């Protein structure tokens with residue numbers, strides 16, 4: 325009988341593992357609670373109406389339809405029974421059995437115990453999140469257009485982004501472009517200088533995972549674009565009125581959360597050690613203790629390198645781990661003969677705005693137009709599907725020339 329492999333999650337890690345186990349003798353089932361593979365690094369462009377959802381998402385079924393040994397299931401895995409080798413689906417009576425399991429379920433944002441803030445300050449992880457944020461931004465501009473009360477206009481035109489990591493920086497830059505340069509032209513009741521974009525960061529610099537000089541450059545670029553950067557500032561409360569920090573109150577209608585990550589709740593059912601962010605602490609071969617047949621990869625895994633550093637939650641880690649565990653399974657390497665997973669850091673990048681980005685590639689530090697071109701090329705290259713690559717390239721060229729954002733529809737939540 326053919327051995328069964330189940331992969332939970334068709335993000336970067338799960339999809340890579342599936343492709344590397346295609347056309348083998350294993351019977352493979354990949355389960356995802358959404359029907360699409362999502363290119364998260366460009367989500368902020370959907371949130372800021374630069375791209376459409378279909379530019380960055382592809383149906384998983386169509387991506388894998390060519391592989392005879394791969395079955396795709398649309399459902400949410402509710403529990404994993406490690407010793408029974410079974411997974412339970414939310415919308416099915418029967419359980420699925422496996423010989424090998426790859427858990428690649430990513431995570432959500434963390435509100436550090438203040439989950440009620442999510443209603444007011446959404447985070448950005450899924451297409452739905454991006455559409456909610458997009459509508460919030462456009463609605464705020466619409467409200468300001470018809471308002472005469474000065475205080476309310478100020479509130480509607482203030483956009484607060486909490487968290488100065490790559491997502492926060494990218495969102496702040498993109499919202500500043502909309503609110504101070506591009507979309508603003510279509511409104512008559514206010515001027516670019518009336519809008520405020522505020523980026524809040526608890527640490528003493530933005531992009532803390534980058535080299536200090538690049539953080540400084542990113543901050544300067546943002547200031548140049550009209551973004552207010554508030555460092556050493558901690559959010560203490562978020563309400564419908566705005567944001568309360570350790571040193572001020574900011575009246576704002578639009579608040580976006582980009583401050584922390586929490587791995588999927590599903591991981592708890594593995595009954596193995598997890599870290600503060602809910603990630604499973606994995607062995608050097610990405611398997612979990614006492615279960616060499618179960619692997620956890622990508623954002624769901626806490627993988628410690630030999631120097632003690634924990635691998636970051638980035639696409640390359642998930643992709644490389646997906647490839648690695650697929651090889652362990654394909655070759656059926658017994659636990660005691662498995663090599664350690666070895667991450668090859670290909671560099672990190674963050675874009676700030678048109679022709680502005682920072683990048684750190686193998687010790688080389690890039691800023692400005694060169695960094696932005698490298699960022700654009702890498703993102704086009706890694707987008708899945710030729711049609712998407714072509715469409716995104718055309719959208720970017722169109723936007724670069726016309727400064728017009730395309731997808732500005734409000735369709736209701």
Ligand SMILES: Cc1cc2nc3c(=O)[nH]c(=O)nc-3n(C[C@H](O)[C@H](O)[C@H](O)COP(=O)(O)OP(=O)(O)OC[C@H]3O[C@@H](n4cnc5c(N)ncnc54)[C@H](O)[C@@H]3O)c2cc1C
Pocket residue numbers: 332333334335336337338355356357358360361362364365366367368399400401402428429430431448449490491588590621622623624637638639640642673
């Ligand atoms: C806004 C944003 C910008 C980013 N920018 C960059 C960047 O520029 N560069 C970079 O390298 N990284 C970036 N990242 C991080 C990168 O996207 C992640 O590290 C990567 O997606 C992790 O891959 P993964 O396979 O572990 O999880 P994911 O890609 O998150 O995939 C997880 C999958 O599991 C599915 N799933 C979850 N729970 C269940 C369940 N219970 N049952 C079934 N299915 C489930 C989800 O639907 C999803 O499809 C960004 C992330 C975000 C959110």
